[in-house]
Amino acid sequence: MITVKLYAYLRDNRGKVVEVEYREGLTIQMIADQLSLDLNDVSIVICDGKDDIPSKMKDVLVKPDSLVHFFPPVAGG
Amino acid sequence: MYGYMGKILRINLSESSIKVDDLDFELAKKFVGGRGLGTKMLFDEIDPKVDPLSPDNKIIFMNGPMSGTPTPTGGRYMVITKSPLSGTIASSNSGGTWGARLKYAGYDGIIVEGKADKPVYINIDEDDVEIKDASHVWGKLVGETTDILQTDKDTNVLTIGPGGEKLSRMAAVMNERDRAAGRSGVGAVMGSKNLKAIVVTGRKKVSLYDEEKTRGNNRNATNKLKENPVTGQGLPTYGTAVLVNVINANGVLPTHNFQKGVFDSADDISGETLAEKYLIRKDPCHRCPIACGRYSKTDKVEGGGPEYETIWAFGADCGVKDLEAIIEANYWCNQYGVDTISVGATLAAAMELKEEGLLKDVDFEGHELDFGNAEAMVYWTKKIGSREGFGDKMADGSLRLCKAYGREALSMTVKGLELPAYDPRGVQGHGLTYATSNRGGCHVRGYMISPEILGLPEKLDRMELKDKPLWVKIFQDLTAFIDASGLCLFTSFALGADDYATIYNAIVGTNWTGEDVLKAGERIYNIERQFNLAAGITPDQDTLPERLLKVEMPDGPTKGHVHYLDKLLPEYYELRGWDVSGIPTKERLAELGLA
Numbered sequence A: 001m002i003t004v005k006l007y008a009y010l011r012d013n014r015g016k017v018v019e020v021e022y023r024e025g026l027t028i029q030m031i032a033d034q035l036s037l038d039l040n041d042v043s044i045v046i047c048d049g050k051d052d053i054p055s056k057m058k059d060v061l062v063k064p065d066s067l068v069h070f071f072p073p074v075a076g077g
Numbered sequence B: 001m002y003g004y005m006g007k008i009l010r011i012n013l014s015e016s017s018i019k020v021d022d023l024d025f026e027l028a029k030k031f032v033g034g035r036g037l038g039t040k041m042l043f044d045e046i047d048p049k050v051d052p053l054s055p056d057n058k059i060i061f062m063n064g065p066m067s068g069t070p071t072p073t074g075g076r077y078m079v080i081t082k083s084p085l086s087g088t089i090a091s092s093n094s095g096g097t098w099g100a101r102l103k104y105a106g107y108d109g110i111i112v113e114g115k116a117d118k119p120v121y122i123n124i125d126e127d128d129v130e131i132k133d134a135s136h137v138w139g140k141l142v143g144e145t146t147d148i149l150q151t152d153k154d155t156n157v158l159t160i161g162p163g164g165e166k167l168s169r170m171a172a173v174m175n176e177r178d179r180a181a182g183r184s185g186v187g188a189v190m191g192s193k194n195l196k197a198i199v200v201t202g203r204k205k206v207s208l209y210d211e212e213k214t215r216g217n218n219r220n221a222t223n224k225l226k227e228n229p230v231t232g233q234g235l236p237t238y239g240t241a242v243l244v245n246v247i248n249a250n251g252v253l254p255t256h257n258f259q260k261g262v263f264d265s266a267d268d269i270s271g272e273t274l275a276e277k278y279l280i281r282k283d284p285c286h287r288c289p290i291a292c293g294r295y296s297k298t299d300k301v302e303g304g305g306p307e308y309e310t311i312w313a314f315g316a317d318c319g320v321k322d323l324e325a326i327i328e329a330n331y332w333c334n335q336y337g338v339d340t341i342s343v344g345a346t347l348a349a350a351m352e353l354k355e356e357g358l359l360k361d362v363d364f365e366g367h368e369l370d371f372g373n374a375e376a377m378v379y380w381t382k383k384i385g386s387r388e389g390f391g392d393k394m395a396d397g398s399l400r401l402c403k404a405y406g407r408e409a410l411s412m413t414v415k416g417l418e419l420p421a422y423d424p425r426g427v428q429g430h431g432l433t434y435a436t437s438n439r440g441g442c443h444v445r446g447y448m449i450s451p452e453i454l455g456l457p458e459k460l461d462r463m464e465l466k467d468k469p470l471w472v473k474i475f476q477d478l479t480a481f482i483d484a485s486g487l488c489l490f491t492s493f494a495l496g497a498d499d500y501a502t503i504y505n506a507i508v509g510t511n512w513t514g515e516d517v518l519k520a521g522e523r524i525y526n527i528e529r530q531f532n533l534a535a536g537i538t539p540d541q542d543t544l545p546e547r548l549l550k551v552e553m554p555d556g557p558t559k560g561h562v563h564y565l566d567k568l569l570p571e572y573y574e575l576r577g578w579d580v581s582g583i584p585t586k587e588r589l590a591e592l593g594l595a
């Protein structure tokens, strides 16, 4: 199972943590689609410790036990 | 003279004298205002080697040209003095309304000199300025002091709490109850002068060079801030605390005094949980469309905050997952007038000292300072504020505490200032800003988290070293200008150097470009450096705690890394036009008009 964690308003109607069944060839983009998540609303994706913007992460292939985080545009200081 | 009021109040508390100086407009243009102009004045007027808590130190409250104008976020001011915590230049920024109010009273800034022989406060009602007896508010908490001194709807109160009165080197200057010029112990300098508060009433207007252009610029800036997803949605909805999860997921949320980079209970103390359970309303600063400020309530307390840094300091750094307790600790820091970052980090250092068995002689009064003990964390926060029991020993910050127990290495400080909420082992550029910040361990002198974690204005690899020194220099210089201008640093998530130049020109009547903005910032950065060098702060202090340079991160996505400062610092010095030992060259100083 792949664990997907969502933050801030991406949690609306989706919850904090969603489990997604693994299949071969599964990408970040496909996971987002499955969650009805528009990657334009996402600013940072972290997959198994690797962080980058969605356009650089969308084709990353996940592993059967991957941990994926989706963050909307957030900041602070 | 546009953007500036043209007057500086000079108050000597030893002599009980009040004077009004004319602002040197040429100097103002060169150093902009706030952090820049205040530092230049302080450097010209005191010996940088002075004891920060002696009457010979001065404390300057300085506005920028944009404070008090209709520019979005134009209400910020800075407190400039020599820091009693670090011995470096101290310039602490605060929002709220007090800074703008000082302009409405007709002044760009106030220079306070000497020491009163008994507690006093300064009352300013435009041209009517008095030094008044403060014995009725001395010893009182910030909230009560504010209630007593607040006399009119056009009045704003800046005050210290018992922390500043008792000379805690972590003491803050507070305004509007819970806005803080928090860092570097500036509140203790007020306390050392027996100065409890500065109460300002004013209804004047700041004159602008081109009102119509300014209106247009403000519309543009407001639109950019509203349209930007961070300043238009992320910050307004969740405040700064929304960072807890993203910083933790990257493995750079310092936990247990920087022993680890992942806090398992991060979501319990996140901005999302704060919004869901404790948030009452937003609490914006003067003229701010972003409104990142929070107002929270628990069964025990209610008040402004908590901010991300505060949540981290009392939360992950102390191993505490109880957000109610964190809100309470934040409340007491605001009431006693002490810096939440330094207090939380000092408690975390004490917890590690105890973990190592070094605090066996301490009477914990039944409130054991162990990682994760939320009740003790709140208890000792109050005791730091009141300087009682072991709190007295902690009240001067983690470096002095750890030195007293022979374990200086457990103090997570740079130049004596407690590091904030990002472990530099996983954000290499940000670590360089910590090491080279002129006030020590500080995150708002060049917020490299923005590109390295958040992808703003573009995403950089947080572990990459290449080009980071240049990014750091540009961020530091731009930040110095923003701090000098009177605007909030958070505008820089949506605005760039050219935007600031356009806004500045219409207000002041200059013809600056984005490059001039960065040049002014560089000038400010260098004069701060000159102050520090003259104060005896040597470049070998451009470093990080040993743990961050030598001990590999034990867990999470940053596992196995240290901070690679030695690979970054030489290039940084070169880009700054400093020699290999970190001293500004004559040529660069001449270029900046500082020789």
Ligand code: SF4
Pocket: B073, B095, B096, B283, B284, B285, B286, B288, B289, B290, B291, B292, B293, B488, B489, B490
């Ligand atoms: S963005 Fe936040 S800190 Fe900055 S001026 Fe607005 S409310 Fe204050």
